[in-house]
Amino acid sequence: MTLIERLIYRRLQSADAGNDAGGAGGGDPVPVQADAATGTEAGVEGVKPAGEEKHTGDTPNPDKPADGEKTPEQLAEEQKLADKAKAESVPEKYEFKSPVEGQELDADMAAALDPVARELGLNNEQAQKLVDIYGKDILPKLEARQAENWAKQTEAWANEVKTDKEIGGDGFVSNVGLAQKALDQFAPAGLRDYLESTGLGNHPDLVRFCVKVGKAMSEDTIVMSNTGGQRSQADILYGNK
Incomplete structure (x- = not known):
């Protein structure tokens, strides 16, 4: 049934109902009008235009924090x-x-x-x-860790002395003896203990120095041509003329 036919059918029904109610004091029938845009009938109670929705609840507020969040x-x-x-x-x-x-x-x-x-x-x-x-x-x-690193350093010095061309190699043992002789003669006991406990006694430059002193001490006397005298070990060590 088309929309026009449906409207005519309802109008006829309304007219018949009005005639039946005429003797009981009924009034004119309620006109029914069609809304061509929405396809609905005006005047019919409870009918809402198409597309119209009923909104419920509060409108969201963008400034209001969500549940569980705190305001600034x-x-x-x-x-x-x-x-x-x-x-x-x-x-x-x-x-x-x-x-x-x-x-x-x-x-x-x-x-x-x-x-x-x-x-x-x-x-x-x-x-x-x-x-x-x-x-x-x-x-x-x-x-x-510092002690371990220092031990490695002093061990490296000792190996360097053993392989040194000047004081190491075949002459290592004798040169160490000369160095020890110089320390025993001139170094205070506290200095010798310090060099031994810290490992500084293995430093190649210190060993070379002590070897030279020990060699100078091994020379019994040196005859001076201009004086005819002799130089002591202290003179030889400290360069006194």
């Missing part, structure tokens, strides 16, 4: 409280203790740690934990 004002207030708590937790002066019992606290380390702990907002107990970690874990490892 709330974030600013929380940051303000955090800064205040941080300032109150930092002492005017940190009181650090040595992490190793019986060992004096490294003053340079404490001075370097103070501004770092202050920047992080640490209280004295938290800052002390950093001191303990450095003193018990980090520092011993650094010292062990």
Whole structure:
């Protein structure tokens, strides 16, 4: 059935209903008009034009944060409280203790740690934990590594002396004896102990120097043609004329 036929059919039905109700005081039938644009009939209760939707709920507000999010004002207030708590937790002066019992606290380390702990907002107990970690874990490892590297260096010096063309090779043993003779004669006991404990006694230049001194000491006397006298070992060593 076309739209026109459907409208005529309904109009006839309305007319019949009006005639039936005429004796009961009924009025004129309600005219039915068609909306050509939407295909709906005006005057029919409950009929909505096509495309018209019923909106429910609140319109979204782009300025309102989503559920669980905080407003900029709330974030600013929380940051303000955090800064205040941080300032109150930092002492005017940190009181650090040595992490190793019986060992004096490294003053340079404490001075370097103070501004770092202050920047992080640490209280004295938290800052002390950093001191303990450095003193018990980090520092011993650094010292062990330095000692290992120094041992490798002194060993390399000793090998260099053994292979040196001037003081090493076949003459190594005798030259070491001359160097030791010079140290025993002129070096104080404290210096000899220091050179031995630190490994500096293996330094090639020091060994060469001591070998030369030892050779000069091995010369019993030197006759001076202009004086007819003799030079002592001290004169030979220090170049006195």
